[in-house]
Amino acid sequence: MIWSDDVALLRHPFARYAAVGAARCAASPNGALRSAATRVTIVMVTLGLFVSISTTGRVVPAQVAGTMIAWLFAPLLQSIALLVVGRVFLNDVPRARLFDLYFAGHGSWLLFMWVASGIVVVPPNPTAIFFFLLAKGIAPALFVITFVWGIVLNVAMFRAGLGLSRGKTALATALFYVLFIGQVVGYYLASDAIQPQMGVR
Amino acid sequence: MSRAFRVSLALLALAALGGLLEGGAPPRRVVTRLGHRVLEADFHVHTRFSDGFLSPFDVVLHARRNGLDALAVTEHNLVYPAKMARWFSRLVGGPTVVIGEEVTTDRFHLIAVGVEERVSPYGELGTIIAAVHRQGGVAIAAHPVRRFWPAFEPAIDELDGAEVMHPLALTSGGRDTRGQGWRWEEMRDFTLRAKEGGHHLTAIGSSDYHFFNGLGVTRTLVFARDDSEAAILEALRQHHTVVRDLQGNLYGDDTLVAEMTAHPITDAEQVESGADRGYRPRGLVDRLTRIAGWLGMLGLFAFTRRTRQETRETRETRERD
Numbered sequence: 001m002i003w004s005d006d007v008a009l010l011r012h013p014f015a016r017y018a019a020v021g022a023a024r025c026a027a028s029p030n031g032a033l034r035s036a037a038t039r040v041t042i043v044m045v046t047l048g049l050f051v052s053i054s055t056t057g058r059v060v061p062a063q064v065a066g067t068m069i070a071w072l073f074a075p076l077l078q079s080i081a082l083l084v085v086g087r088v089f090l091n092d093v094p095r096a097r098l099f100d101l102y103f104a105g106h107g108s109w110l111l112f113m114w115v116a117s118g119i120v121v122v123p124p125n126p127t128a129i130f131f132f133l134l135a136k137g138i139a140p141a142l143f144v145i146t147f148v149w150g151i152v153l154n155v156a157m158f159r160a161g162l163g164l165s166r167g168k169t170a171l172a173t174a175l176f177y178v179l180f181i182g183q184v185v186g187y188y189l190a191s192d193a194i195q196p197q198m199g200v201r
Numbered sequence: 202m203s204r205a206f207r208v209s210l211a212l213l214a215l216a217a218l219g220g221l222l223e224g225g226a227p228p229r230r231v232v233t234r235l236g237h238r239v240l241e242a243d244f245h246v247h248t249r250f251s252d253g254f255l256s257p258f259d260v261v262l263h264a265r266r267n268g269l270d271a272l273a274v275t276e277h278n279l280v281y282p283a284k285m286a287r288w289f290s291r292l293v294g295g296p297t298v299v300i301g302e303e304v305t306t307d308r309f310h311l312i313a314v315g316v317e318e319r320v321s322p323y324g325e326l327g328t329i330i331a332a333v334h335r336q337g338g339v340a341i342a343a344h345p346v347r348r349f350w351p352a353f354e355p356a357i358d359e360l361d362g363a364e365v366m367h368p369l370a371l372t373s374g375g376r377d378t379r380g381q382g383w384r385w386e387e388m389r390d391f392t393l394r395a396k397e398g399g400h401h402l403t404a405i406g407s408s409d410y411h412f413f414n415g416l417g418v419t420r421t422l423v424f425a426r427d428d429s430e431a432a433i434l435e436a437l438r439q440h441h442t443v444v445r446d447l448q449g450n451l452y453g454d455d456t457l458v459a460e461m462t463a464h465p466i467t468d469a470e471q472v473e474s475g476a477d478r479g480y481r482p483r484g485l486v487d488r489l490t491r492i493a494g495w496l497g498m499l500g501l502f503a504f505t506r507r508t509r510q511e512t513r514e515t516r517e518t519r520e521r522d
Contacts, residue, residue: 001505002203002205002504002505003503003504003505004502004503004504004505004506005505006502006503007502007503038506042501042502043502045501046498046501046502049213049494049497049498049501050498051254051255051259051412052220053491053494053495053498054254054412054413054414055254055255055259055263055412055413055414056220056224056263056266056414057414057480057481057482057491058216058219058220058223058224058487058490058491058494059213059216059217059219059220059490059491059494059497060217060220060221060224061217061220061221062262063220063224063259063262063263064217066255066256066258066259066262067254067255067256067259069256070249070255070256070258070259071249107502110502113498114495114498114499114502117495117498118495120413120414120480121491121492121494121495122492122495126480127371127414127480130413131371131372135372188251191250191251191277191278191279192278192279192322193251193277193278193279193305196278196305196306196307196322196323197305197306197307198307199307200323201323201324
């Protein structure tokens, strides 16, 4: 098979997560850790490429590296949220396996970033295309689809990849997003970015 | 490693080489008019520490790439990212970075330029402007569309400047693009009405940069004695700026506008506004390496990293276990 787990999971989230989950059961802890690290690296490099291409139109190595460092907070916050969810619902699952399965499910965001980068590289007038997609609501719609697809992948991971019941899958997914988004909102609250815009005087 | 994955890595290496060769900053020349140094500046820039994409360091590099002589990093109610940008720019010999903050509330947004400490967003606009001035800073009305006029108009004598040009101009064309009273024409009218009323506001053109290539897409020409922070702030206080809109109309100090009309700055002088330069390939090699990078990006996550043999061995191990 030519396609990676990221793509295979996009096509058949539940069936593929069941297979990947079983494979990870057979893997050694070191193997799972290596695999998780590789997946995080791929996500961060892709993010770096997206920011570099969308900013400059090119792959500028310094920009890719700078973005990978500046955005490290994202996988870090995801990992914190995942650790808490693992502690509550999946105490018997090795953490390396949990991380490996979770970071395999970023395909929707990777695809989104690739498509968005294409707008800069392929058409002759990227700015006009961008404003058109924004004005017609296509860009926001793609973002929402990507976000929802990401949630579906997480549900598939908890249900098919890690064998949680339906109820626990729903709770684990909800807890993960509350913790992840909560950390981001918490930062903005701490930096006073939100309250003055809400009318707090 | 699979062959498809190796090809993807090779494409990315090729693209990175192209990025190294073509992604540098264009050379800057010193431009002067009427005894002033003419600086291209963007006084409204965000980073990853609020709602932007780039780190403060990457913003500095991107500003240099987009031909800016000066910028103010202006995070929502924060100043420390601006200090990071200034430190880095001094380290690498980048553009002049002036510490700034976008004091952001539900009634108005105010750009505070030249402050060293955070200005609290809580309180009335007059109090906030006074706090900016106490630090030696300059207070600029950020995108003063009509919904912000009730806050800005009573404090118009305290304001130092107003954004008269903004990327909203690229999209609005008279339309309310956000459906919430966000039209560039309203921003422009705020400055024109102030002038009619005898209030002299420094004309500012800013990109309100958050992401993609638009840093400096709308910018301010600052006429300063040199490119130091102090000289730039002094020029802003003295209204020594000129801003050009998409139709080529000039706003700002009357003498400087007359000078710029008589002796406009040419591209050959390395001062160019409104350019989509980052997305414009410089030649065939540049175009090809860009496409190589985009295809390599797809291959990086879409193709399996394992060879067929490795995949077979993994499957056999799993079945055996």
